Amino acid sequence: MPTTDASSRTGRRGSTRRQFLLGGAVAGVGAAVAVGADLALNSRGADTPDASRALNGDLTVAFHGTHQAGIATDAQAHGSFVALDLRPEVDRESLRRILRILTDDAARLTEGRAALADSEPELAAAPARLTVTFGFGPGLVARAGGTGPSWLAPLPAFRVDRLRPEFSDGDLLLQIGADDPLTVAHAQRMLLKDARGFATVRWIQQGFRRAHGTERAGTTMRNLFGQVDGTSNPQPGTEDFARVVWSDDGWLTGGTGMVLRRIRMDLDGWDRLDRSGREASVGRTLREGAPLTGTAEFDEPDFDATTAIGFPVIPAFAHIRRARGDGTERIFRRAYNYDERPAGSEVSESGLLFVAFQADVARQFLPMQRRLDELDLLNEWTVPIGSAVFAVPPGCAAGGYIGETLLD
Numbered sequence: 001m002p003t004t005d006a007s008s009r010t011g012r013r014g015s016t017r018r019q020f021l022l023g024g025a026v027a028g029v030g031a032a033v034a035v036g037a038d039l040a041l042n043s044r045g046a047d048t049p050d051a052s053r054a055l056n057g058d059l060t061v062a063f064h065g066t067h068q069a070g071i072a073t074d075a076q077a078h079g080s081f082v083a084l085d086l087r088p089e090v091d092r093e094s095l096r097r098i099l100r101i102l103t104d105d106a107a108r109l110t111e112g113r114a115a116l117a118d119s120e121p122e123l124a125a126a127p128a129r130l131t132v133t134f135g136f137g138p139g140l141v142a143r144a145g146g147t148g149p150s151w152l153a154p155l156p157a158f159r160v161d162r163l164r165p166e167f168s169d170g171d172l173l174l175q176i177g178a179d180d181p182l183t184v185a186h187a188q189r190m191l192l193k194d195a196r197g198f199a200t201v202r203w204i205q206q207g208f209r210r211a212h213g214t215e216r217a218g219t220t221m222r223n224l225f226g227q228v229d230g231t232s233n234p235q236p237g238t239e240d241f242a243r244v245v246w247s248d249d250g251w252l253t254g255g256t257g258m259v260l261r262r263i264r265m266d267l268d269g270w271d272r273l274d275r276s277g278r279e280a281s282v283g284r285t286l287r288e289g290a291p292l293t294g295t296a297e298f299d300e301p302d303f304d305a306t307t308a309i310g311f312p313v314i315p316a317f318a319h320i321r322r323a324r325g326d327g328t329e330r331i332f333r334r335a336y337n338y339d340e341r342p343a344g345s346e347v348s349e350s351g352l353l354f355v356a357f358q359a360d361v362a363r364q365f366l367p368m369q370r371r372l373d374e375l376d377l378l379n380e381w382t383v384p385i386g387s388a389v390f391a392v393p394p395g396c397a398a399g400g401y402i403g404e405t406l407l408d
Contacts, residue, residue: 045134056179056212057126063107065395066254068402070133071245071334072236072355074217076177078184079336080206081260081353082192083170083388084199085139092145096407098198099134102174103401104192106132115190128180128212130187134402135173135258135390143171146406149249151257151361152391158373160384167386168260170202175355179212197356205262205386207336207353220297223337224265224350227282228289230333231297232323242359244330247359251405254394257361259331260320261354262338262386268347270381283318291320317377329367331356361389 061069090098105115110130114121141148154169174191178184184206192201209221220228234241245256270278279285283292283301291301292313303321305313314321334355342349358364372379393403 037164053125057128057183058112059129059179060111060127061129061131063110063132063395064398065399067246068133068255068392068395069110070131070177071256071332071392072241073092073129073131073177074132075209075221075334075336077179077209077212078127078181078206079175079177079208079353080184080188081355082174082188082204082205083137083202084170084174084195085202086143086170086199087197089199090143092143092407094198094233095140095144095403096401098195099403099407100401101194102134102191103396103403105194106134106187106402107398109187109190113352115194118190120186123182123186126180126181126183126188128178128266130176130178130183132191133173133175133177133392135175135392136402136403136406137169137171137173137390139171141391141406144403144406146251148391149247149252149257149360151363151366152389154221155259155361155366155369155387155389158384160373160379160382162383162385162386163387164385166203167205169388170390172199173258173260173388173390183312197267203386205260205338205353207338209336221335223335223352224267224348225270225278225282226286228284228297229335229352231284231289232330233332234330239328240372241332243359244364245332245357251360251406252393256357256359256392257365258387258390259354259358259361259365260386260390261356261384263354264349264351264352264383264385266381266383267350273381279378280315280318283314283320292318315377317375319372319376319378322371322374322376323368325368325371329364330366331358331364351385357392 061073061075063069083130089099108115109124110127110132112125112127114124118124138148138152140154174188176184176191178187220230223229234244247253247255247257275286280293285292286296289297290299293305294300301314301320303312303314303324307313334357336353336355337350338353339348339350356365393405396402396404
């Protein structure tokens, strides 16, 4: 007897409404299972050690202490250097007020807290290892009625210099560093808003290193020539570092001397030099950063080594040979690269914000710079276009302010 139900009438050639709805329901269950599996996978991922670690934006560097932060601190990815000129009417008491205000701003911001009257407090919530370091120029020390160290003055003229006033000198320096550029920009704006009644901006120079997490901690930075930059640095936290960097001179005790040089690099000209010429000009291999007489970056260079035909392996004009002194002429480099809009037909307008800390600029930095001025093959592709010297006072305790050893 033939069947008369709808399913047998359609057979395998079609689908009933009931089958369609049932199929949709099954598909919906499958989708739900897929979504659930995805959520479960994501949930498990969120529980992994890497995902549960604190964000770098949450990291802070202590502001208060014997020494100012931003010197021995591992260099952050982004830096801004702001030089201010004091207004004519600013006197000793005015300096106390402004430095108290700026110290309070810096302490709050480095802790991830908004500065007083901060109109964008949300931007202060991710300090990303923010540091603010204060430096005093000779003009500020004079306004304070104090006596600065003998080296606190513009550097003497060097043959290689082509200095421009818009990158040189200044009364008060703010060195602002963090691993996030938005953090740097916000901190800079907050500090300048509070300083504008006392000072005007002379110049701002901004630089960068590798982004946080790109390289292992402790890796020597590279400049835009591809060279390692800072191999011979003393190690922070050691007695060697303390001898090289920290001053024991009067109100500057616990502070240091800072030299900032803006060095323009001729990258277009450097491009035309072969690799062996680049390495000879520096005295190090580009790949490992090793001296030409060694195999690893931190190998001690052998300046007596000669080639088979009697020439020095590290040439007389090599940068590392010229920079090497008698062991007392040492500095701590904490430089940043810069890369800005080129002019004309050039491909680049780039260089190095050379930052050096040392206890005594005259005894440690100047002899080295004189040798480099006399003979350094790198001078063919570099030219200093900015220069400034600052005394970086010691740190302060909570409730104190930067500069109190000079002003109180």
